[in-house]
Amino acid sequence: MKKIQIKTVKGFNEILPPESFRWRVVEDKFRNLLEGYGFAELRLALLEPTELFARSIGGETDIVEKEMYTFLDRSDRSLTLRPEATASVVRAYNQYSLGKLSEINKLYYVGPMFRYERPQKGRYRQFHQLGAEVFGEGSFYQDAETLVMLAQFFHTLSIKGAALHLNSLGCEACRPAYRDHLKDYLYDRQESLCEDCRRRISENPLRALDCKNPQCREAVTDAPPISGALCDGCRQHFSGLCGLLDDTGLDYQVNPRLVRGLDYYTRTTFEFLAGDLGAQNAVAAGGRYDRLVEELGGKATPAFGFAIGFERLMMLIGSEVAPLSSPFAALVPIGEEALRYLFPIHVELNRKAQVTTLGFQQKSLKSQLKKADKDGVTYALIVGPDELNQGEALCRNMRTKEQTRIPLSRLGEALRELLP
RNA sequence: GUGGGUGUAGCUCAGUUGGUUAGAGCGCAGGAUUGUGGCUCCUGAGGCCGAGGGUUCGACCCCCUCUACUCACCCCA
Structure with a gap:
């Protein structure tokens, strides 16, 4: 092109008609469903102090180490475009003392997130999430209700192939001991682990369980599963959840390798995996994070949340054109x-x-x-x-x-x- | 950050061993006897063939560099 065309930044994709109509239809369904379950919308800042994410997501995670849009503003404060929203929701929960409005708070959000990754199918630098968080309810009933609600959402969108994978990561009482145990196990086998996993032994050993490198998978096949190391409370929480899911007829599979890349999870973690999304196959994910509110300066409050990848969701929905509203x-x-x-x-x-x-x-x-x-x-x-x-x-x-x-x-x- | 693939009209793509005015479908605009849409037919607009350099009498085509997009690794929504 002879003329210089100004274009969008790499990985920032814009939603044009008729796609924008389809997005709104789905977004409306999400809002209606969530509000029916008692959730209220939060519209939050897209830009946050960098330390919020470093402290919540975890300093040694990939997201914080190399995937954040971080820069200094004109007064040399380090700011970051949010890579996910849970940290911001928790920040707002504390900042505005939302816990004092009612004992249990159900909040949802819709909006863009930013990660500095190489774009590919189902992965963009600016992407959108539909998400929700529940504060103040530690019962596994809450986990179950939220998962059923998510499954219902997929169902109303006629999405068939979203499979629920579940795991428990334990809590502060039982995870440290398991971590050490796993460290020893990995240390003994470090010869057969990839470079990343060798580094993970000390930093974040659980992540080695999730590595996709075939050698690592091999080396880790008979690693001690965390399920055997859970404390009584965690074990009861997890089996309670599974029991409720059985009762409601929601299919799931326990996946002891499901670890997640964010540090704040405790007990339940889950992903909805969809077959035809290519390599980026998680369409929704989340879990319980009973420590985060307190770690970010609030009162100890249990919490459970999830996020749905909007773009990935839309890939699953096929492309029936939403009826455009037309003049009469x-x-x-x-x-x-x-x-x-x-x-x-x-x-x-x-x-x-x-x-x-x-x-x-x-x-x-x-x-x-x-x-x-x-x-x-x-x-x-x-x-x-x-x-x-x-x-x-x-x-x-x-x-x-x-x-x-x-x-x-x-x-x-x-x-x-x-x-x- | 590391690989592979691809950049030709607004979109999806053809383009013969390098040869003169670069094509199709869709879309867009106009028309097919007076002021009547969809189907059909006709016509038209719209391209420095991603950018720069090189080889050659001659490059969309061959070589190099860059760049963009894309898929995958990695990571995750």
């Missing part, structure tokens, strides 16, 4: 006098409701009808010199091709009567 009628003037006559009527009609279109370019009747058809209008109101003389507009039903005459004096009124 086209005003079709022939000649300048007619255009001049119709303009105030058009404006007046649309003041009450968005019902008519009017082209200003004085095109031929044929091309105006063609346009009206493309716009999907139900009626075309044709007004040319003849109609002006006779004081009647020609009203053409675009579906049935029936044409009737309407006195110009009661054009607006007649049109409103035709509205469904």
Whole structure:
């Protein structure tokens, strides 16, 4: 291109029509479902102090180490575009003392997240999440209810292939001992581990369980599963959850390798995995984080949350075009006098409701009808010199091709009567 | 950060061993006897063939560099 075109930043994808209509349909369904379950929306800052994420997600995670959009502002504060929203929700929960409004808080959000990764199918630098968090409820009943709600969401969207994978990561009482145990195990086998996993032994040994390197998978096949190391409380929580899921008939599989890349999870973690998403196959994920509120300076509060990848979700939904909302009628003037006559009527009609279109370019009747058809209008109101003389507009039903005459004096009124 | 693939019209793509005016479908605009849409037909607009350099009498085509997009690794939503 000879002219310099300014384009979007790499990995920042924009949603154009008709895709934007499809997005809104899905988003509305999400909102309705969540609000039906008692969730309220939070609209949060996209930019946060960097330390929020370093402290919540974990300093040694990939997200914090190399995937954040971090920069200094004009007063040299380190700011970061949020890579996920849970940290921000917790920050807001503490900042505004939302816990004092009611004992249990259910909050949801919809919006963009930012990670500086190499873009690929299902992974973008700016991507969108639909997410929710529940504060103040530590019972496994909450875990179960939320998972069932998520499954219901997929169901209403006719998504079949989302499989629920579940695990428990234990809590502060039992995880440290397991971590040490696993460290020893990995240390003994470090020869057969990949470079990353060798590094993980000291930093974040659980992650080695999740490594996709075939050698590592091999080396880790008979690693001690965390399920055997859970304390009584965690074991009861997990088996309680599984029991409730069994009762409600929600299919799931326990996956002892499911570890997640964020440090704040305790007890339940889960992912909904979908087959045809390519390599990025998690469409939704989340879990319990009973320590995070306190770690970020609040009162000790149990919490459970999840996030759905919007783009990935839309990939699963197929591409039936959402019905575009279209104007009800086209005003079709022939000649300048007619255009001049119709303009105030058009404006007046649309003041009450968005019902008519009017082209200003004085095109031929044929091309105006063609346009009206493309716009999907139900009626075309044709007004040319003849109609002006006779004081009647020609009203053409675009579906049935029936044409009737309407006195110009009661054009607006007649049109409103035709509205469904 | 590391690999592979691909950049030709608004979109999806053809383009013969390098040869003169670069094509199709869709979309867009106009038309097919007076002022009537969808189907069909005709016509038209729209491309420095991603950018720069090189080889050659001659490059969309071959070589190099860059860049963008894309898929995968990695990581995750």
